[in-house]
Amino acid sequence: MIAQAYRCALCPRRCGAVRTEREGYGVCGLGTLPRVAKAMLHVGEEPPLIKGAGSGAVFFAGCTLNCVFCQNAQISANPNAGQACTPSRLAETFKSLEEQGASNINLVSGTPHVLAIISALELYKPSVPVVWNSSGYETVETIKLLAPYVDVWLPDLKYADDSLAALLSGADNYKETALSAITLMREISGEAAFNEDGAMTRGTIIRHLVLPHHVRNSVDVLNLISTRFPRTHLSLMGQFTPCHMSAKFGLSDKLSLAAWRVVKNHRAALRLDEGWNQPPTASGTNMIPVWNAKD
Numbered sequence: 044m045i046a047q048a049y050r051c052a053l054c055p056r057r058c059g060a061v062r063t064e065r066e067g068y069g070v071c072g073l074g075t076l077p078r079v080a081k082a083m084l085h086v087g088e089e090p091p092l093i094k095g096a097g098s099g100a101v102f103f104a105g106c107t108l109n110c111v112f113c114q115n116a117q118i119s120a121n122p123n124a125g126q127a128c129t130p131s132r133l134a135e136t137f138k139s140l141e142e143q144g145a146s147n148i149n150l151v152s153g154t155p156h157v158l159a160i161i162s163a164l165e166l167y168k169p170s171v172p173v174v175w176n177s178s179g180y181e182t183v184e185t186i187k188l189l190a191p192y193v194d195v196w197l198p199d200l201k202y203a204d205d206s207l208a209a210l211l212s213g214a215d216n217y218k219e220t221a222l223s224a225i226t227l228m229r230e231i232s233g234e235a236a237f238n239e240d241g242a243m244t245r246g247t248i249i250r251h252l253v254l255p256h257h258v259r260n261s262v263d264v265l266n267l268i269s270t271r272f273p274r275t276h277l278s279l280m281g282q283f284t285p286c287h288m289s290a291k292f293g294l295s296d297k298l299s300l301a302a303w304r305v306v307k308n309h310r311a312a313l314r315l316d317e318g319w320n321q322p323p324t325a326s327g328t329n330m331i332p333v334w335n336a337k338d
């Protein structure tokens with residue numbers, strides 16, 4: 044399925060860039076051979092995703108967003124991070140994580156690599172659920188390509204305010220793009236399902252990270268979720284840690300407890316009861332994988 048070279052429209056930027064195996068001339072700068080920055084058993088995900096030995100996370104280099112506060116900027120902002128990986132090598136990575144006891148295969152920021160990922164999943168379909176861990180900035184065409192291969196959708200809904208999305212993530216039309224993608228994910232996944240150990244085997248979990256000084260955005264995001272996806276699992280995250288270029292954009296502090304309570308209480312008032320709250324004290328940079336460590 045992976046082509047030698049193609050003009051790319053895999054993400055909402057639809058930049059039409061030529062991508063060869065090793066080089067990309069698009070906004071993301073990525074070639075068609077995916078680069079894996081790290082593959083590891085990861086316990087920094089939501090409870091139904093870390094049963095057994097943890098989530099089998101595969102972190103891909105590069106990203107279709109440019110979030111100034113990205114905690115993984117070392118790999119997301121560097122299209123040359125990690126190792127180039129053929130689909131067969133990627134399939135071996137999935138198998139290895141499964142053999143180590145991973146309760147799922149968790150594909151993190153895979154959008155620019157979707158064709159190679161599908162080729163890998165054609166070569167080896169894991170017996171554990173496949174999780175699509177995404178910024179939410181996806182085209183419906185790409186979600187449709189992935190539909191036969193993904194069991195659990197894990198999208199962010201970062202912004203209800205397009206001007207904030209443009210400022211902090213360099214993304215146009217984020218709100219409607221993400222809402223359309225999540226609507227389709229929900230249709231595909233249906234209601235959440237769990238196995239006897241409590242691991243999610245099918246479903247959608249929406250994540251939202253509360254940004255310091257942007258409580259209004261978070262309240263509006265919760266209102267959107269209440270209207271559009273009221274019974275969907277929600278992971279509300281307050282553990283913002285200043286990273287990357289965040290200080291230049293007024294995000295130099297952790298989230299205050301007062302701001303967190305406003306958002307958390309609004310969630311409760313909307314009766315968005317499915318899911319989890321991760322308060323500001325939950326973690327800091329300690330949950331960020333060490334990218335240059337040996338596996």
Ligand code: SF4
Binds near residue numbers: 057072
């Ligand atoms: S994935 Fe990369 S090359 Fe493809 S449309 Fe998006 S930014 Fe452009």
